[in-house]
Amino acid sequence: MSKLPGNAGAPLLGDKSLEFYRDPVSFYRQRVEKHRSRVFQCRLLNRPTAFICSVRGMRELLCEKSNLFLKDPTDLMTNMYGDTIITTNGEEACLLRLSLTSLFTGSCLESSSDYITSVCVRCLKDLSLSGQPECVYSVFKRLGTELVLGLFLNVRAEEQPEQFQEIMQLCTQHWHGLISAPVSVKVPLWSSGFSTALDARDKLMDIIKDKLENDTQGFVGSLGSLPLPDSNSASQHLLLFISALIPKAVASVLTSFTLALSGKEQEETRRRAREEPDYLHRVLLEVQRLWPPFIGGRRIADQDSNLAGFHVPKGHGAIYISHGVHRDPEVFEQPNDFVPERWSGR
Numbered sequence: 001m002s003k004l005p006g007n008a009g010a011p012l013l014g015d016k017s018l019e020f021y022r023d024p025v026s027f028y029r030q031r032v033e034k035h036r037s038r039v040f041q042c043r044l045l046n047r048p049t050a051f052i053c054s055v056r057g058m059r060e061l062l063c064e065k066s067n068l069f070l071k072d073p074t075d076l077m078t079n080m081y082g083d084t085i086i087t088t089n090g091e092e093a094c095l096l097r098l099s100l101t102s103l104f105t106g107s108c109l110e111s112s113s114d115y116i117t118s119v120c121v122r123c124l125k126d127l128s129l130s131g132q133p134e135c136v137y138s139v140f141k142r143l144g145t146e147l148v149l150g151l152f153l154n155v156r157a158e159e160q161p162e163q164f165q166e167i168m169q170l171c172t173q174h175w176h177g178l179i180s181a182p183v184s185v186k187v188p189l190w191s192s193g194f195s196t197a198l199d200a201r202d203k204l205m206d207i208i209k210d211k212l213e214n215d216t217q218g219f220v221g222s223l224g225s226l227p228l229p230d231s232n233s234a235s236q237h238l239l240l241f242i243s244a245l246i247p248k249a250v251a252s253v254l255t256s257f258t259l260a261l262s263g264k265e266q267e268e269t270r271r272r273a274r275e276e277p278d279y280l281h282r283v284l285l286e287v288q289r290l291w292p293p294f295i296g297g298r299r300i301a302d303q304d305s306n307l308a309g310f311h312v313p314k315g316h317g318a319i320y321i322s323h324g325v326h327r328d329p330e331v332f333e334q335p336n337d338f339v340p341e342r343w344s345g346r
């Protein structure tokens with residue numbers, strides 16, 4: 001078995017976290033080119049870490065070898081969201097998935113299509129009217145926030161504007177604290193941003209618990225009656241679903257979609273996407289392939305193992321970079337080109 005190309009780095013000084021989080025795409029691209037390998041190692045979060053930018057490596061990490069590479073219990077996600085499906089492993093994760101899936105496939109979200117349509121119409125109508133340049137990311141983030149708060153918490157901006165506004169502000173404080181923590185290296189967990197984020201989380205949890213106790217309708221009503229592992233589980237999952245993470249991902253995908261289909265040369269693509277739902281679906285897949293809104297995900301090797309033919313010792317980290325995986329030329333021909341047709345029949 002081969003040794004991972006790259007430098008595992010010395011403790012603290014050899015750490016590349018700042019460089020990586022500042023610009024993950026340049027970071028991985030430079031190293032893939034230098035090592036001529038889509039799997040390499042560096043020191044991240046003060047741990048030697050295998051960086052995975054190949055489909056084969058990611059598939060092994062998340063599927064075949066998911067029992068060997070576990071989520072990190074000291075991860076910031078655990079600090080900010082408590083124990084949720086995002087930080088759970090093995091059988092416990094399987095049971096949680098079974099319970100939560102019923103919420104997304106059952107009737108509690110089915111009746112929401114009128115709500116979704118009305119939010120989209122209201123949030124997007126001004127875009128076509130103004131004739132002025134607009135920051136579409138902000139418009140889409142508002143759309144994403146209205147969707148998650150209405151769908152998952154029964155808080156609709158039209159009906160309860162004050163509560164909506166309060167939750168939106170708390171979500172932003174919570175999220176900013178979360179992302180500021182890994183880069184405020186001097187005093188990682190006790191920066192003022194981080195403690196403001198913890199205060200915001202406590203306030204959000206009070207609102208969520210109140211909803212879980214008193215609302216019997218919709219997603220929150222169904223979640224409240226699920227058999228979950230402990231009394232905090234429902235509220236922690238709701239926090240995960242409503243916090244800025246999902247509206248941001250939705251806003252990012254829709255912004256990339258808008259940019260990819262803008263301009264005169266995309267006129268035909270826009271026409272087809274409007275008229276053919278299957279084609280629109282392929283366009284959306286291609287947008288998510290080329291511009292994935294999240295960096296990826298990280299695990300820790302629970303025992304000596306290997307990924308894509310490279311040895312990964314016990315205790316080392318492994319991180320998959322979605323942007324790199326999605327542009328693996330082994331799987332995607334002309335990986336950097338926007339070609340929605342590549343998805344047809346797949």
Ligand code: HEM
Pocket residue numbers: 085086097241246249250253292293294296297298
């Ligand atoms: C464009 C939108 C989204 C993107 C790009 C996205 C991306 C991701 C990624 C990369 C992971 C895997 C993290 C890892 O384990 O390494 C994940 C997991 C997860 N996401 Fe999303 N997500 C999106 C929207 C949503 C929405 C709308 C929900 C539901 C409210 C959601 C709920 C979850 C859950 C529950 C998991 C954990 C799944 C499990 O471990 O079984 N995500 N998401």
